[in-house]
Amino acid sequence: MIECNGCVACKCYQGHDCSKKNDFSEINIKSRTIFDEPNIIKILKTAAEIEARHYMQWNRLEELIGFCQQMEYKKVGIAMCVGLAREAKTLVKVLSQYFNVFSICCKNSGISKDDYGMPHIKQDRYEATCNPIGQALILNKNQTDINIILGLCIGHDMLFTKYSDAPVTTFAVKDRVLAHNPLAALYSGYCLKKLQASSAVSN
Incomplete structure (x- = not known):
């Protein structure tokens, strides 16, 4: 089982192999092979450039416009x-x-x-x-x-x-209850309480 959600150190962010019992070597090789495809690496580089140049400055709409422009869409x-x-x-x-x-x-x-x-x-x-x-x-x-x-x-x-x-x-993202902001459910104790196993979502 893979459970990155419980990780605090996030060593992968610094380039360390933190796969523990999981062997991701084949996945890493395959990923790098796909990275080399011209259309793929262009998307990755454009996303990285926007993050590096406009980190915490551009909102999502600005990022969308800038991304499309740099991709020459x-x-x-x-x-x-x-x-x-x-x-x-x-x-x-x-x-x-x-x-x-x-x-x-x-x-x-x-x-x-x-x-x-x-x-x-x-x-x-x-x-x-x-x-x-x-x-x-x-x-x-x-x-x-x-x-x-x-x-x-x-x-x-x-x-x-x-x-x-x-x-x-x-x-x-569609969320009719939370003004199309589904992350709000994770920030609200009231919403989380409704989702406990004893009162789980059902048909």
């Missing part, structure tokens, strides 16, 4: 949740100053949940299922250089990432 795709339409409008307005932006809503194509036996939030109305695969395919068709997830549901973000041709980064 021209076409930026946004896979947006319909519930974050207002935020998507603002994000597109900002990014459009620098790039050609393509945004696609999660409900594209209007596919009925009933077609696939999916439950409704409200039973007395038509409900379209989210279509993350459609989002990916549409952005693929437009040959975007990078795709940005803006608030897709858990599961849907997985499928979008799986079917996207372009590299994917997340700008906002």
Whole structure:
């Protein structure tokens, strides 16, 4: 079992092998081989340059813009949740100053949940299922250089990432209760208490 979460020393940060009983030698060799691929090393170097030059200075949006510029991306795709339409409008307005932006809503194509036996939030109305695969395919068709997830549901973000041709980064994570800030659950004693084994999340 690998449990880096319990480590205090973080010796790997200083270049030491802290794998203990785990043998990561083959993984290290494979990782370095992949690092040598031109498109991979360019991403790694760009990320490192932004961290080194703008550490604790740029917010996530500034980092996103700077990263895309340094990578020489021209076409930026946004896979947006319909519930974050207002935020998507603002994000597109900002990014459009620098790039050609393509945004696609999660409900594209209007596919009925009933077609696939999916439950409704409200039973007395038509409900379209989210279509993350459609989002990916549409952005693929437009040959975007990078795709940005803006608030897709858990599961849907997985499928979008799986079917996207372009590299994917997340700008906002869906959390309907905590204002799309899931880390807040780890900072709140009330939230953590709800998640104890005795009252664990269930269906």
